[in-house]
Amino acid sequence: MTVPFQTRSIPFHGQSPQPLHANDLGGQRSPHTMSDDTWSAEEAMSKLADALKDKGMSIADMFAAFDADSDGSINGPELHHGIRDMVGDILSPAQISVIIQSLDVDEDHRIGLEELRKALSEEE
Ligand SMILES: [Ca+2]
Numbered sequence: 001m002t003v004p005f006q007t008r009s010i011p012f013h014g015q016s017p018q019p020l021h022a023n024d025l026g027g028q029r030s031p032h033t034m035s036d037d038t039w040s041a042e043e044a045m046s047k048l049a050d051a052l053k054d055k056g057m058s059i060a061d062m063f064a065a066f067d068a069d070s071d072g073s074i075n076g077p078e079l080h081h082g083i084r085d086m087v088g089d090i091l092s093p094a095q096i097s098v099i100i101q102s103l104d105v106d107e108d109h110r111i112g113l114e115e116l117r118k119a120l121s122e123e124e
């Protein structure tokens with residue numbers, strides 16, 4: 001059966017001025033644009049949560065990846081390297097210590113698995 005009115009010449013409604021990829025990156029722009037002025041621990045954690053989803057890793061996977069010496073906790077240097085590897089951001093020691101302070105429930109100045117889990121789960 002033939003359709004008299006062929007609709008194939010309908011213009012695209014979704015003519016988006018920018019490619020979808022540009023929109024996808026809206027949340028995490030360029031990796032190196034973080035300045036101390038606009039930086040927040042929450043932002044860093046939400047980037048980590050995004051990276052976790054992107055890579056399909058569990059929080060335990062990420063914890064193990066961060067915990068270079070496998071002592072069951074993430075200290076400052078481990079967090080610094082982990083964030084650099086996961087999201088590409090180079091954070092200053094001051095920024096690292098802000099993150100640790102904001103996650104560190106038991107105040108041992110390190111991030112335990114439960115502390116990381118809690119911090120990242122609250123992103124949802
Ligand atoms: Ca460690």
Ligand SMILES: [Ca+2]
Binds near residue numbers: 104108112115
């Ligand atoms: Ca702790």
